[in-house]
Amino acid sequence: xxxxxxxxxxxxxxxxxxxxxxxxxxxxxxxxxxxxxxxxxxxxxxxxxxxxxxxxxxxxxxxxxxxxxxxxxxxxxxxxxxxxxxxxxxxxxxxxxxxxxxxxxxxxxxxxxxxxxxxxxxxxxxxxxxxxxxxxxxxxxxxxxxxxxxxxxxxxxxxxxxxxxxxxxxxxxxxxxxxxxxxxxxxxxxxxxxxxxxxxxxxxxxxxxxxxxxxxxxxxxxxxxxxxxxxxxxxxxxxxxxxxxxxxxxxxxxxxxxxxxxxxxxxxxxxxxxxxxxxxxxxxxxxxxxxxxxxxxxxxxxxxxxxxxxxxxxxxxxxxxxxxxxxxxxxxxxxxxxxxxxxxxxxxxxxxxxxxxxxxxxxxxxxxxxxxxxxxxxxxxxxxxxxxxxxxxxxxxxxxxxxxxxxxxxxxxxxxxxxxxxxxxxxxxxxxxxxxxxxxxxxxxxxxxxxxxxxxxxxxxxxxxxxxxxxxxxxxxxxxxxxxxxxxxxxxxxxxxxxxxxxxxxxxxxxxxxxxxxxxxxxxxxxxxxxxxxxxxxxxxxxxxxxxxxxxxxxxxxxxxxxxxxxxxxxxxxxxxxxxxxxxxxxxxxxxxxxxxxxxxxxxxxxxxxxxxxxxxxxxxxxxxxxxxxxxxxxxxxxxxxxxxxxxxxxxxxxxxxxxxxxxxxxxxxxxxxx
Ligand code: SPV
Ligand code: MG
Numbered sequence: 001x002x003x004x005x006x007x008x009x010x011x012x013x014x015x016x017x018x019x020x021x022x023x024x025x026x027x028x029x030x031x032x033x034x035x036x037x038x039x040x041x042x043x044x045x046x047x048x049x050x051x052x053x054x055x056x057x058x059x060x061x062x063x064x065x066x067x068x069x070x071x072x073x074x075x076x077x078x079x080x081x082x083x084x085x086x087x088x089x090x091x092x093x094x095x096x097x098x099x100x101x102x103x104x105x106x107x108x109x110x111x112x113x114x115x116x117x118x119x120x121x122x123x124x125x126x127x128x129x130x131x132x133x134x135x136x137x138x139x140x141x142x143x144x145x146x147x148x149x150x151x152x153x154x155x156x157x158x159x160x161x162x163x164x165x166x167x168x169x170x171x172x173x174x175x176x177x178x179x180x181x182x183x184x185x186x187x188x189x190x191x192x193x194x195x196x197x198x199x200x201x202x203x204x205x206x207x208x209x210x211x212x213x214x215x216x217x218x219x220x221x222x223x224x225x226x227x228x229x230x231x232x233x234x235x236x237x238x239x240x241x242x243x244x245x246x247x248x249x250x251x252x253x254x255x256x257x258x259x260x261x262x263x264x265x266x267x268x269x270x271x272x273x274x275x276x277x278x279x280x281x282x283x284x285x286x287x288x289x290x291x292x293x294x295x296x297x298x299x300x301x302x303x304x305x306x307x308x309x310x311x312x313x314x315x316x317x318x319x320x321x322x323x324x325x326x327x328x329x330x331x332x333x334x335x336x337x338x339x340x341x342x343x344x345x346x347x348x349x350x351x352x353x354x355x356x357x358x359x360x361x362x363x364x365x366x367x368x369x370x371x372x373x374x375x376x377x378x379x380x381x382x383x384x385x386x387x388x389x390x391x392x393x394x395x396x397x398x399x400x401x402x403x404x405x406x407x408x409x410x411x412x413x414x415x416x417x418x419x420x421x422x423x424x425x426x427x428x429x430x431x432x433x434x435x436x437x438x439x440x441x442x443x444x445x446x447x448x449x450x451x452x453x454x455x456x457x458x459x460x461x462x463x464x465x466x467x468x469x470x471x472x473x474x475x476x477x478x479x480x481x482x483x484x485x486x487x488x489x490x491x492x493x494x495x496x497x498x499x500x501x502x503x504x505x506x507x508x509x510x511x512x513x514x515x516x517x518x519x520x521x522x523x524x525x526x527x528x529x530x531x532x533x534x535x536x537x538x539x540x541x542x543x544x545x546x547x548x549x550x551x552x553x554x555x556x557x558x559x560x561x562x563x564x565x566x567x568x569x570x571x572x573x574x575x576x577x578x579x580x581x582x583x584x585x586x587x588x589x590x591x592x593x594x595x596x597x598x599x600x601x602x603x604x605x606x607x608x609x610x611x612x613x614x615x616x617x618x619x620x621x622x623x624x625x626x627x628x629x630x631x632x633x634x635x636x637x638x639x640x641x642x643x644x645x646x647x648x649x650x651x652x653x654x655x656x657x658x659x660x661x662x663x664x665x666x667x668x669x670x671x672x673x674x675x
Pocket of ligand 1 (some may be wrong): 423435436437438447505510512607611630631
């Protein structure tokens with residue numbers, strides 16, 4: 001900020017205040033919460049970054065100086081006494097202080113009471129300005145300003161046409177101030193009595209063509225002089241209302257940086273700050289999984305000085321909390337005026353309109369260093385020990401999560417980064433499914449456990465390198481029991497969250513073939529022993545083994561499926577996957593209903609490739625925890641690449657093919673330079 005001084009005029013006798021000014025100057029009158037007019041002014045000046053204050057004194061000057069010193073404020077205060085305070089006006093006080101006024105100045109009468117945002121605006125004004133209000137009626141006896149061509153032509157109590165109510169609170173730039181102060185000096189040094197007893201504004205009126213002061217419209221905000229006890233009552237009750245104003249902001253961040261603190265400090269100036277901390281579920285739905293859980297993020301915000309309340313916000317939408325807390329203001333960066341958050345903003349605007357609340361938006365600037373911090377968070381999220389446990393936590397938190405198939409780094413990036421916005425909500429996949437079918441298909445091989453574990457792990461590594469979302473691994477049959485124990489530990493080490501093994505034995509074929517190919521289901525005893533061995537080998541507490549039941553695929557009936565489910569849970573399975581290749585979901589629903597009627601806690605997983613009409617919401621209502629989209633990305637790829645190959649072959653050139661291809665300049669945008 002340019003160097004700026006404040007000049008507060010406190011020499012007068014304030015006779016209209018009766019007993020309140022019988023033993024002290026008017027500026028020491030209490031207006032709110034043990035604040036006086038002067039202490040409020042000084043505190044507000046200090047908050048806006050003004051360090052140097054000149055106070056003119058006169059009436060009870062000793063009392064005033066002692067009082068100011070007792071406040072122990074971080075300000076350099078100079079007192080200038082107007083010895084003729086009882087026979088002159090403010091113009092003479094300014095004259096007395098003239099040697100100290102060689103900067104831009106904030107000039108105010110000592111009885112001005114204003115809300116903080118008014119002084120903020122005055123200080124921030126580039127042009128010289130005076131506080132006026134176009135919203136209040138013209139006062140009978142107080143200052144009015146006559147406006148012309150966007151500037152103030154005259155100030156006085158006698159003007160009623162083309163005028164607005166005006167208050168003696170100014171910011172005057174150095175050059176303008178010189179013009180005005182020179183004329184004030186002329187007035188005083190003329191020795192004429194009427195020029196020492198008039199308003200300083202009379203001198204301004206003579207030079208207003210050279211001293212350009214613009215009107216700063218404070219509208220209905222508090223900015224008043226206290227001349228009488230009636231004024232005092234009005235101002236005190238306005239201050240009470242202002243001090244009880246509430247401000248609402250919502251945060252989803254798990255790391256606080258300077259940018260957040262700066263907007264919080266701005267919001268606090270508007271009233272008592274309520275911070276909404278977004279629930280883990282809401283954050284995960286639109287951004288990424290929070291590194292720090294809700295309770296810890298709540299504690300982080302609660303520890304910020306001056307935060308009045310911290311509450312939970314359960315969704316991207318502010319509606320519930322606006323209705324509940326009815327804040328006077330909602331504060332946000334202006335970045336949500338467009339983009340996916342726009343519907344959220346629109347809803348905030350209409351909710352606030354219901355009771356007259358206001359949205360205040362501050363310019364949003366995302367500095368590179370904060371972007372780098374976010375990138376580092378992503379790296380942290382991708383680490384095995386952080387990633388592994390997240391699936392279970394998400395399932396517990398959200399009830400139902402979704403996983404999409406990914407078979408290489410690129411499909412991993414698509415699952416990681418694809419996000420769609422609909423009616424103010426954001427949707428993305430929670431996890432990745434490393435399908436045996438797609439992993440094999442990508443290698444041009446059949447899905448018969450031909451692709452060995454080393455190669456399957458390589459696919460996992462490729463995904464891990466460029467993504468952060470949890471991974472569910474299709475472990476086929478799990479192989480021999482003795483091998484499965486090694487697989488479990490390797491998967492844990494890699495950071496995989498869940499392995500699903502199916503109760504088949506011998507040469508495994510893909511379930512989508514059903515009974516068209518020879519497939520043998522494992523015995524309950526054998527498969528249970530495999531689960532037990534896997535659980536015994538497991539080293540980390542969050543890793544999960546899911547038992548996949550093939551009874552419906554192999555047409556062994558619902559009872560067989562339910563029997564097996566019970567046995568596998570008994571053997572230690574954390575989750576049960578029930579599979580079917582029927583288009584109708586009836587047998588799946590029947591299994592789920594019967595299973596859930598006796599087991600409320602074991603996670604349930606479905607792969608609705610065939611029964612694809614059922615929505616996630618319906619699965620969730622029935623008690624399913626994981627919906628896996630097992631092969632859609634691979635199936636989208638095959639026809640597209642086949643068509644490209646054929647088009648080149650038919651045309652003997654690439655042009656026709658290029659017409660429907662995505663340019664590489666767009667593809668490479670999917671690939672981050674650094675994760
Ligand atoms: C896979 O995706 O490899 C599966 C699921 O095992 S399914 O293909 O439906 O059997
Ligand atoms: Mg498979």
